[in-house]
Amino acid sequence: MTQGELAAALGRTSSWLSQVERGVQPVARLDVxxxxxxxLGVSVQALQPDSPIAPETPVRDEGALPANDLDQARLVISGHPVPEVLLAEEVTPAPVSLSELRSAVDEIWALTHANQFAELSASIGPLVPRLERAARTAPDDERPALWSLLSRTYQALSAAFVRQDEPDAAWIAAxxxxxxxxxxxxVLHVFAGVFRLAQAFVRLKRVDQAEHAATTAVNALHQHTPAVAAEAEALSVMGSLHLVLALAHARAxxxxxxxxxxxxxxxxxxxxxxxxxDYNLEFGPTNVEIQAVSIAVELGDAGEAIDIGQQIDAAGLSIERRARLFLDMGRAYGxxxxxGEALACLLRAEELAPELIHTHVAARSAIRELILIAGRATSPELRALAERADAQP
Structure with a gap:
């Protein structure tokens, strides 16, 4: 294999792989x-002989997930949402209440922030076709508001799909x-949608596409809307795009x-x-530091991640953000x-958002690593967590 071929298969850059081969970029993390x-089609021990040896178990897909709570949501975004509207010669618009629909979309986002994916999927089923139909058939003066609500709904879906490692569906939703x-x-909803799209690209290991999408959006905000760029909403979007760029570069x-x-x-x-x-991005000084912890973990700088994380008070953010901080702190301690510290953080994250720990690929990988590190000394609490997350080595 050439460096380029292997790098593409790993979702990394050729320059990173070259640095690994030359010893410039050390690789100490078990997941890497x-x-x-x-x-390469070899064992971990072939690359690093003193790595923990996993017990003999059937080969499993590292990205495999348990039953996905968003299966119904996937069906909702499959195909055209309202084909009957296209065929009908005359469509009588159903009466809509914008205030009622806004409340429904707000509830969708509340479920997303709480990682309550089963409830989210059940609510999405009737809501998306209703919004799609209304946006096409309502009086002209109501349509912009309906398209805006539809955009917010699809953004919530994209965020949820990313968290359950369904990046192909997240791409469609974004x-x-x-x-x-x-x-x-x-206009700014468009840029918030680009942020969701870039997140999907990162999860798909298409870091070049993530970088292109986010960079062009950031440049547009800087160059073409200088007046808007001073507004709080625009700053939230711009800052979020910088964060997803940081993640893309870290993954590369x-x-x-x-x-x-x-x-x-x-x-x-x-x-x-x-x-x-703004736009359910939860951007601000606290979330930036939470993301800085995540980036440090991705780069293998565990000490830096722990130092930053110990200074963060995330009480004002959503359950998802608080749980994500504990997850990344657990990964750093791992x-x-x-x-001991890693397990405590992961259990705290599970207490806040069980579905995040039970379905997130990074969480399940961290649990497996802890079991491999502990070996025969694995505690009953860690084994029980691994069973709940279906994360046995």
Whole structure:
């Protein structure tokens, strides 16, 4: 295999792989070693002989998930949402209540932030076709508001799909969100949709596409809307785009670029001055530091991640954000082989958002690593967590 072929298979850049081969970029994390080993078709021990040996178990897909609570939501976005509207010669619009629909969309986002995916999927079933039909058949003066609500709904779906490692569905939902936002005339909703799209690309390991989507959006905000860029809502979007760029660079192993984007996000957060939730992005100084913890973990800088995380008070953010902080702190402690602290953080995250720990690929990978590190000394609490998350090695 060429460097380019292997790098593409791993979702990394050729320059990162070259640095690994030359010893410039050390690889100490077990999950990265496993990624390299899988790409090369060898065991982890072939790359690093002193790595923990997993017990003999049937080969399983590292990305496999238990029964997905968003299966119904996937069906909703499959195909055209309201084909009968296209065929009908004359469609009588059903009466709609914008206030009722706004409340329904707000509830969708509340479920998304709480990681309550089964409830979200059940609510999406009737809501999306209703909004799609209304946006096409309502009086002209009501349509922009309906397209805006539809965009918000698809953005929530995209965020949920990303968290349950369904990036292909997240891509579709984000694309529909962008289209609906453009038809609503609310420009910043388009950019919020691009943020969701970039997240899907990162999860798909299409880091070049994530970088392209987010960078073009950031440049447009900087260059073409200088007046808007001073508004709080625009700052929230711009800062969020810098954060997803930081994640994309971290996943590609580009340390300097990832740190540069985190610093850009910090600068935007300072201009914003406080935590906000514009477009359900939860952007602000606190969320930037939560993301900085995540980026440090991705880069293997566990000590830095722990130092930052211990200073964060996330009480004002959603359950999802608080749980994500504990998850990443658990991953950081795991990298340092501090299994007790790592387990405590993961259990705290599970207490806040069980579905995040039970379905998130990073969480399940972290649990497996802790079991491999502990070996025969694995505690009953850790084994029980692994069973609940279907994360046995």
């Amino acid at each position: 070693l496993r990624l390299l080993a899988d790409g 694309d529909r969100a962008i289209n609906a936002a453009e038809r609503s005339g609310e 192993g580009s340390r300097a670029e990832a740190r540069r984007e985190i610093e850009h996000a910090r600068q935007v957060a300072r201009r914003l001055g406080k935590d906000r939730n 990298q340092r082989r501090q299994t």
